Every structure is written in structure tokens, then in C-alpha cells.
Amino acid sequence: MSGEVLENLARTLHLQFDYPGSMKAYERAYTAYRREGNVAAAARAARTLGWFHGSVYGEWAVHRGWSVAP
Numbered sequence: 001m002s003g004e005v006l007e008n009l010a011r012t013l014h015l016q017f018d019y020p021g022s023m024k025a026y027e028r029a030y031t032a033y034r035r036e037g038n039v040a041a042a043a044r045a046a047r048t049l050g051w052f053h054g055s056v057y058g059e060w061a062v063h064r065g066w067s068v069a070p
Contacts, residue, residue: 001028001032002032002036003029003030003032003033003035003036003038003041003042003045004029004041006025006026006028006029006032007025007026007029007033007041007044007045009025009029010022010023010025010026010029010045010048013025019052019056022052023049023052023053026045026048026049026052027045027049029041029045030042030045030046030049033045046066046067047066047067049066050062050063050064050065050066050067051063053066
């Protein structure tokens with residue numbers, strides 16, 4: 001699947017309050033975007049995934065790791 005399709009899935013799952021599912025989809029979107037060479041979209045997915053880790057689960061160390069992902 002493309003990064004765009006996976007990111008849209010992640011957004012849909014987020015709106016349904018399925019945070020674990022959304023996070024998995026964002027991880028897959030990040031990987032797909034990197035594979036596609038879309039660095040800006042990969043950074044957006046990483047930033048959002050970092051937000052989930054920090055703001056939703058309080059995992060601030062993991063948040064910082066995703067916040068600096070290229």
C-alpha cells in the first residue's frame with residue numbers, strides 16, 4: 001500500500017479512537033513514504049506517531065525518538 005493510503009487509514013482509525021491501530025498504520029505509512037522517497041510526508045507521519053507516544057501514552061523518550069526521525 002502507498003504511504004498516502006496508509007496515512008488516511010491511520011487518520012480514520014484515530015477518529016474512531018483506535019489509537020493502537022492508528023499508530024501501527026502511521027508506522028507503516030512512515031515506512032512506505034520513506035520507500036517512496038517522500039521525506040516530507042514521512043516526517044509528518046513520524047511527528048504524528050511521536051505525538052501519540054508522548055501525549056496519549058506518556059512515553060516521552062519514544063516521542064523524542066520519532067520527533068527527530070528524518
